[in-house]
Amino acid sequence: MRALKTYFLRRLLREKILLVVIAALVALTLLSSVGRRAAAFWRTQRSTTVTLREQQLWLKNRASIEAGAQAAVKNLDPARTLDDTRLVGELNALARSHGLRFTNDTPQTERTGQFAVHTVQFNLVKSDWDSLKRFYVELSQRSPYVGIEQFSLQADRASPAQLNASLRVSSVELIR
Secondary structure, eight states, X not given: OHHHHHHHHTSOHHHHHHHHHHHHHHHHHHHHHHHHHHHHHHHHHHHHHHHHHHXXXXXXXXXXXXXXXXXXXXXXXXXXXXXXXXXXXXXXXXXXXXXXXXXXXXXXXXXXXXEEEEEEEXXXXXXXXXXXXXXXXXXXXXXXXXXXXXXXXXXXXXXXXXXXXXXXXXXXXXXX
């Protein structure tokens, strides 16, 4: 340490200033790195804490959730619940009956206990307002077996009188 002090004191003023600036930049870089790591650790810790609280809440209310699920099952007719293939078929038939052009993605399935929830993205392109409205009303009447999770509506760029609708539709299936 004494050698560094002697080396530093023998330098010219501009060299001393340059060495101090370099040491300050190194220290700033290290502090910045430590700050980023600390911030990342804090975000991870906070996220984990929130997730654990949410899990505790679900576990604490497990009995009431299961009782609610049992009550919901009693009100559903298993013959009217739709699997993923029947959901897509119902949507296609409904769109065709209203003269709508459509595209759809592959259904996604999430299974939990005695239920399976099937979700599909369904797009109606270049449609008129009245046909879309009739489609929406008829689809809404199939609740609680089929539900619209997300709905967006836009005017077609080429023909503003025509509308493009995007729906995320889901159905509940009772697993036997």
